[in-house]
Amino acid sequence: MACRSFLLCLLALLCQTFVVAAQDGKDKAAPCPACHGADGNSIAPIWPNLAGQHVQYLTAQLAAFKSGARQDPSMTPMAMPLSDADMQEISAYYSSSQPAINSMDVSQAAAGAAIYRGGNPASGVPACMACHGPDGSGNGLAYYPALRGQNAEYVVKQLRDYRDRNRTTDGNETMQTIAQRMTVEEMESVARYMSALH
Ligand code: HEC
Numbered sequence: 001m002a003c004r005s006f007l008l009c010l011l012a013l014l015c016q017t018f019v020v021a022a023q024d025g026k027d028k029a030a031p032c033p034a035c036h037g038a039d040g041n042s043i044a045p046i047w048p049n050l051a052g053q054h055v056q057y058l059t060a061q062l063a064a065f066k067s068g069a070r071q072d073p074s075m076t077p078m079a080m081p082l083s084d085a086d087m088q089e090i091s092a093y094y095s096s097s098q099p100a101i102n103s104m105d106v107s108q109a110a111a112g113a114a115i116y117r118g119g120n121p122a123s124g125v126p127a128c129m130a131c132h133g134p135d136g137s138g139n140g141l142a143y144y145p146a147l148r149g150q151n152a153e154y155v156v157k158q159l160r161d162y163r164d165r166n167r168t169t170d171g172n173e174t175m176q177t178i179a180q181r182m183t184v185e186e187m188e189s190v191a192r193y194m195s196a197l198h
């Protein structure tokens with residue numbers, strides 16, 4: 001089919017390239033659904049949802065698992081064989097997937113909502129929404145991960161890992177400092193709230 005204008009041709013070519021890249025990502029992601037689910041919404045609460053997460057963040061975490069900067073016995077071997085291009089393609093695939101949100105009524109998580117939206121001034125915990133966004137969608141360019149709909153059990157494990165310095169992927173220790181100021185009850189209630197946030 002002849003293209004009617006140069007612009008239309010360019011558009012068709014760009015769309016095609018995008019579809020091919022997303023399809024490649026899906027193929028390379030063949031081992032991932034066993035834990036993260038076919039569409040990036042995990043099948044057990046200890047595994048993070050990847051659906052709708054920002055490409056920049058997903059790519060950086062995969063690179064961190066591969067380099068050993070972030071460690072996990074189930075995840076490290078998964079990242080080892082991936083090239084930079086594989087990481088980009090897989091991340092683009094999951095990022096374009098729809099995140100599943102916990103259907104719990106957020107009004108049942110008032111204590112968590114208070115921390116997410118206002119922090120805890122007495123202990124110096126900042127409002128999470130200042131970086132992760134009022135609706136938990138984060139900010140890809142600023143490297144703030146999305147947290148809406150994330151599994152509460154996974155989130156609590158991350159906060160404990162930051163607190164204990166088992167996770168140090170936050171270059172300037174932002175999350176380590178915040179987690180060290182939080183009680184376990186605060187971690188659990190904010191995680192419950194975020195699982196239903198959207
Ligand atoms: C055997 C289970 C398992 C498989 C298979 C698996 N993962 Fe994971 N993945 C995990 C666990 C567990 C974590 C969380 C580790 C932790 O607690 O820090 C994780 C974390 C991640 C994260 C970080 C998410 C975040 O929010 O920080 C990314 C990205 C990821 N996995 C991508 C992948 C990709 C891509 C594949 C396939 C190539 C894959 N995983 C296969 C178990 C798995």
Ligand code: HEC
Nearest residue numbers: 126127128130131143144145155158159169170174175190
């Ligand atoms: C100043 C900005 C900032 C604030 C405020 C902030 N965060 Fe974060 N958060 C980040 C950044 C940046 C990362 C990514 C760090 C990394 O790569 O490990 C992150 C990562 C996380 C993660 C890991 C996400 C994942 O998928 O593994 C969790 C959980 C989290 N933050 C929870 C919170 C909670 C709860 C609060 C409020 C009590 C909060 N954050 C406040 C900047 C912030």
